[in-house]
Amino acid sequence: MDELLKKIDNGYTLKKLEEMIKINSVVGNEGELAEYLKGELVKLGLNVYLEEVEENRPNIYASLKNVSSGKKLCYCGHLDTVPVVDGWDTDPFQPVLIGDNLHGLGSCDMKSGIACILTMLKAFADSDDPLEGELSFSGVIDEEAYSKGAKAMIKSDYLRPDVIILAEPYAGDSTKPIPLGITGKILYDIYVRGKAAHGFRPYNGINAVEDSAKIISNLDKLVFYEHPDFKKGNYCTLKIEGGYQKYSVVVPDYARFEVNRLLVPGETAQAVVSDMERLVKELCLKSTVEVKIKPPQYEPYVMDKNEEILTIFKKIYEEVVGQPPLFEYASGITDANVFSGEANIPCLHLGPHRGLSTLKGGGTHEKNEYVNIKELPLYSNMYIKIAASYLNKKI
Ligand SMILES: [Zn+2]
Structure with a gap:
């Protein structure tokens, strides 16, 4: 495990995040970001597949090549952002670092989550020690509107995951407890x-x-x-x-x-x-x-408290963050309403957000959206540990 964690490349995470912020992927316009991710994932040596959901609006699916029989774990992010709202102080499509906060549209919701997933995949792709089962990524369109991407994914033959980790900005602290179910x-x-x-x-x-x-x-x-x-x-x-x-x-x-x-x-x-x-x-x-x-x-769903991924997550979160995660039963909508509510796939929300110490304005769907970049390594770390643990990597 230590050898894997050493492969976490925080410079890479930040670079990918900045590149993704520069790509306008306002809902309806996800094609360019999907192409960018395809290039990146091919470079990392994954099998990659674009599935057109609507014209020039593809989902992207990718999986590590060294697949064996076993469980299937998918990390998922939505490619789209909300439209630009009024009042931004900086160009929403130019990443601007102010202190530890990286500003830009989608910086928090949820390109930073995708950047941490890429970092995790890079670490596994560089490792010779194979996983048992399948580790995959899906980037889906239209979450901020009708979840057409998630709905297409549950019908797709390309990915049939047993469990999904959604890299939405849920930090498990008092500002963003992890949903155990959503209305x-x-x-x-x-x-x-x-x-x-x-x-x-x-x-x-x-x-x-x-x-x-x-x-x-x-x-x-x-x-x-x-x-x-x-x-x-x-x-x-x-x-x-x-x-x-x-x-x-x-x-x-x-x-x-x-x-x-x-x-x-x-x-x-x-x-x-x-x-x-x-x-x-x-x-x-x-x-x-x-x-x-x-x-x-959207269908409501509730997660079984004994779900294996939850047990693994709680242990790892406590190890990495130093305190147990907080949970809630949430009102709101995410792609988990499709994955869990319609397709019965257990879905854990976990992703970087603004950071407790800096929580002031700039939230998701607001002007001046930002993410605290100091948080990013924690998530790359947790993503690797959860994948390794769930897929029985010999450590
Ligand atoms: Zn989101």
């Missing part, structure tokens, strides 16, 4: 159809806008399942439309609104659609109401 979500798309009439004689029509308002003001009567760890989900009305395009005194015969609903494990999309239909029925409205759902939709 899912659906988006209700509700169509309300009434009957037009002269607005001075509303009794001759059926007002779709007013009926929509009745539904929305009764949403607290939806029934939320209480999960022992997550507690209850929630709802939020996000959009409503209806009524005239150009001013006219007409009873509106159409309205539509969208409601986000968080799901906890134990709740399914079908069950919560039925719940909304029940609520609507109980209101006895005159309008005809159609309850649909529209993308994006």
Whole structure:
């Protein structure tokens, strides 16, 4: 193991991170970063495969060549970043080091995670001592939108991992505890159809806008399942439309609104659609109401506390960081909702973030995003130890 850890090249990690920040990979535009990673992984001597998910938006899959039978461990990162928000003090596509903080779009979410994965793969590729099983990398598109990359990956024949480590910025400290499960979500798309009439004689029509308002003001009567760890989900009305395009005194015969609903494990999309239909029925409205759902939709998941990768992770985290990791049941969405929620592959989030001591502004999806570069070696180190331990490397 010591021999492997000595191969951690921190200069390489930083160089790769800076090069990746310079490549614009705002969601929808992941092609160039995939090509860059392909070049890098081929140089490291891995088998590499690009899989087009949409035009010029490929996922990239790579695995170490010395594969033997055994378990399959995949380290995964998303290639995309969010779009540039207003107010950056530096060029978001130029890495700028201020103290220990490297600023740039995607520096934290999650090009630093990918840089640490590359560093780990480089160390294993340089080692003559083979692993038992398969160690792979996947870079997926579209995490910041619809998770199309993750959805394509679980259908792909190229990688069939037993376990995934997602290099998202989860540090296991009080600012970013490691998720032991994540809520899912659906988006209700509700169509309300009434009957037009002269607005001075509303009794001759059926007002779709007013009926929509009745539904929305009764949403607290939806029934939320209480999960022992997550507690209850929630709802939020996000959009409503209806009524005239150009001013006219007409009873509106159409309205539509969208409601986000968080799901906890134990709740399914079908069950919560039925719940909304029940609520609507109980209101006895005159309008005809159609309850649909529209993308994006994510399944909730919860991790088995006895999962082997968790046991390995806890031991190694404590060794490297010097204290036990903190966990949480999170509300939010990551590609783990696809990997674990849809494909039942256990998924551990672990990746560099801003660093406790420097936590001020510049978070993910914010202006001036940064990562604390002093943290990077810790993650390269943990990635190597976890892979070696999970894949029974003789040490
Ligand atoms: Zn991310």
